[in-house]
Amino acid sequence: MAPQTGPSDKGPPSIPAFPELLTWEEIRTRNGGGRGREQWLVIDRKVYDVTQFSRRHPGGSRVIGHYAGQDATDAFVAFHQDKALVKKYMKSLLIGELAPDQPSFESNKKVSALDSSDSPYEVTDTRQIIAVKQFSFLSDLLVSQIQMGWFQHDLGHCSVFRKPKWNRLLQIVMINMLKGLPASWWNHLHNQHHAKPNCFRKDPDLNMHPLLFSLGKTLSVELGKQKKKFMPYNYQHKYFICEDDKSFCVYLPRYLESTWFIWVTQMNHIPMDIDYDKNEDWVSTQLHATCNVNQSVFNDWFTGHLNFQIEHHLFPTMPRHNYWKVAPLVKSLCDKHGIEYKSKTLLTAFVDILNSLKDSGEHWLEAYLHG
Secondary structure, eight states, X not given: OOOOOOOOSSSSOOOXXXXXXXXXXXXHTOBSSSGGGOBEEEETTEEEEOTTGGGTOTTOHXXXXXXTTSBOHHHHHHHOSOHHHHHHHHGGGEEEEEOTTSOSSOTTOOOOOOOOOOOOOOOOHHHHHHXXXXXXXXXXXXXXXXXXXXXXXXXXXXXXXXXXXXXXXHHIIIIXXXXXXXXXXXXXXXXXXXXXXXXXXXXXXXXXXXXXOOOSHHHHHHHHHTTOOOTTGGGHHHHHHTTXXXXXXXXXXXXXXXXXXXXXXXXXXXXXXXXXXXXXXXXHHHHHHOOEEOOOHHHHHHHTTGGGHHHHHHOTTSOGGGHHHHHHHHHHHHHHHTOOOOEEOHHHHHHHHHHHHHHHHHHHHHHHHHO
16 A cells, blocks of 8 residues: 555644555455444545445445445446436545556456446336226226336336436335335335345345245355254245235235235346355346346236346346347347346246245255254
C-alpha cells in the first residue's frame, strides 16, 4: 500500500495529493467481518469505504454489505439506472483505487456484464388488472392478485418508469394498499436475492433452510454430518406439494395464488446450484443460480416473464418486454465463456423442483446416517 501523507502537528490531517493505491489482499480483509467491521468494495477500479454509508443505502444495508471485500462493478451497473447521478454521491466514499499492478477484478472472475436498455415499460398491466376484475370472484382474487404481484415486482426493480420515484410510488399503491405487504420489506429482501442468488446466509430466499427444507447437496450433507434434523426430513419433495393445506381449507383463492407464486418463483432457483458465496463474477453468479423456461405466450403471461429468469437476473432494471431481445445475446456470451445456459419446458421446471428436493433429502439422510 502506498504511503499516505501523515497528519500535521496542528490542524486537521492533510489530504493526500494522489489517490491511495490498494491491493486485492487489503480489500478482501475489509469484508465486514474483521476488526472494526470495515466494509470496502471496488467499482471500476475505484475503492469505496461503505462502512457507514451502508446504513443509509437506499437499496438496503445488507445488499451492499454482501459485496464487502469484493469487486461490485457489475452489480452496481445492474442495479442502478442513473449511474451518473449515483456516482456524485459516491465521491465522499472514495478512499483510493487499485494499484496499477492489480487486475480490475479478482482472478476467479472472467466475464463482465452487458449493458441493459433503459426504455420505459409500456404499462399494459394496469389495463390487464382492470379487465380481469370483470371475471368471477375467484378469478378476480386469483389471477388479478398474481398479475398484480408480477407488476409490483417490475415496479420494485424500477423497470416501468424512467424515474425511480414514480416506480416506488406506484409500487407502494400496488403492494402496500392492494396486497397488504410493505414495499420496503419486499425490496430489502428481494435486492439481496438478486445480489447473491442461491448463496446461503446472503440470499434471504434460502432462509427456509434448514427449518423447513434442506437445500442443495453441499448444505444438505453439512446438515446431515452435524446430525441436525429439519421438519419434513427426506420426504420434503412430497411436503412441498401440500405446504399450504391449512390456507386451502380457509381461503381457496389465496391458497391458489400462493401456490402459483411459489412454484413459479422457485422453478428457476431450487434445481440450480445452492451453496455458500464463492465470489464469482456477476454473470457466473447469476447463471449458476438461475435457469429459464421456454418462451410461449402462455408462459410469458403465467410467469410474468420470469420464464426469462436468466436475463432478469443479469439485468434487474430492464423492462421485461425486452428480455426476449437480449436472450440470444446472453446465450452467445455464455457459449463464448463456457457457461451453461439452461432452458426447459414449464412442466420439466416444476418436476425439477421436486426432484431437487428429493435429492437434497437423500443427501441429508446419507450424511446423517453414515457421515
